Amino acid sequence: MAISVDNLLKERKYPFIFSLFILLVFFTFLLLTNSQYSIFTADLSKTQSKPIPSSSSSSSSPHSNPTHPISNASPNTPSQQHDGVASNFSTVEPSDVELLDWKVCEGSVAADYIPCLDNFKAIKALRSRRHMEHRERHCPKPSSPRCLIPLPRGYRVRVPWPKSRDMIWYDNVPHPKLVEYKKEQNWVRKSGDYLVFPGGGTQFKDGVTHYIDFIEKNLPTIEWGKHTRVILDVGCGVASFGGYLLDKNVITMSFAPKDEHEAQIQFALERGIPATLSVIGTQRLTFPDNAYDLIHCARCRVHWDADGVL
Numbered sequence: 001m002a003i004s005v006d007n008l009l010k011e012r013k014y015p016f017i018f019s020l021f022i023l024l025v026f027f028t029f030l031l032l033t034n035s036q037y038s039i040f041t042a043d044l045s046k047t048q049s050k051p052i053p054s055s056s057s058s059s060s061s062p063h064s065n066p067t068h069p070i071s072n073a074s075p076n077t078p079s080q081q082h083d084g085v086a087s088n089f090s091t092v093e094p095s096d097v098e099l100l101d102w103k104v105c106e107g108s109v110a111a112d113y114i115p116c117l118d119n120f121k122a123i124k125a126l127r128s129r130r131h132m133e134h135r136e137r138h139c140p141k142p143s144s145p146r147c148l149i150p151l152p153r154g155y156r157v158r159v160p161w162p163k164s165r166d167m168i169w170y171d172n173v174p175h176p177k178l179v180e181y182k183k184e185q186n187w188v189r190k191s192g193d194y195l196v197f198p199g200g201g202t203q204f205k206d207g208v209t210h211y212i213d214f215i216e217k218n219l220p221t222i223e224w225g226k227h228t229r230v231i232l233d234v235g236c237g238v239a240s241f242g243g244y245l246l247d248k249n250v251i252t253m254s255f256a257p258k259d260e261h262e263a264q265i266q267f268a269l270e271r272g273i274p275a276t277l278s279v280i281g282t283q284r285l286t287f288p289d290n291a292y293d294l295i296h297c298a299r300c301r302v303h304w305d306a307d308g309v310l
Contacts, residue, residue: 102147119139132257135258152171158270158272170195201241208240209244224248232252233296238271
């Protein structure tokens with residue numbers, strides 16, 4: 001008996017018909033995929049059965065290196081079969097490659113060596129140091145610096161954030177000079193295996209948190225985290241100011257030069273606070289105009305009015 005469309009709809013057989021159609025499409029796809037795989041397998045077995053030609057100029061026997069057929073190939077051969085797959089390669093002559101001789105930086109300052117900042121030859125040749133030229137970068141020319149900076153002895157994986165803001169491993173940045181020089185200002189203290197940062201500083205007599213709140217109280221238009229979101233901290237020291245401003249939803253780029261107290265931003269980077277080595281001298285800073293909502297300088301000893309400019 002013929003089944004009409006109306007009868008299928010009335011008897012609700014169309015879900016069954018639709019499901020049957022989907023199954024047919026699926027099985028057809030499987031059959032096509034299986035047939036293509038069989039053809040590929042057959043072609044691959046034929047390719048693998050072919051012997052790999054060896055170089056006529058090679059002095060080794062064909063069985064000397066069976067696991068690396070390319071090693072027996074002629075240098076001018078553009079293509080060889082390797083593990084059944086064709087691979088194209090070109091020979092690079094030794095004269096085309098510059099061989100770099102990387103050595104470990106030596107000396108007492110090796111772990112803190114910064115090539116473009118510790119270019120003592122260029123610093124000695126400077127005519128003046130009036131504008132902090134000796135704190136700027138002087139990269140060697142014409143060749144680039146080529147020595148590897150060794151890790152300090154006893155280096156460990158750094159303390160994770162946010163704990164790292166308040167304490168880091170002493171062995172990772174073993175600079176006791178700053179601890180001794182700034183001990184009365186409470187910048188950083190040594191406590192066992194750690195360097196601890198209490199949040200003090202030259203201008204932070206009551207702590208950096210009090211200092212941040214004091215600034216906003218006297219200048220309400222600052223509105224940390226709302227009106228002021230991105231700031232530049234000049235002469236940052238160990239960058240506690242920028243570290244604690246993160247609680248106010250403020251991102252700070254802290255920078256300072258490498259001076260007699262070593263590179264203080266090493267403390268900042270180890271703490272996980274954004275910082276860079278730089279100095280306001282004769283070279284323009286690598287920041288675009290109007291990049292910051294506010295510029296902060298707490299006794300940073302920058303001669304803002306030098307040469308009649310403010």
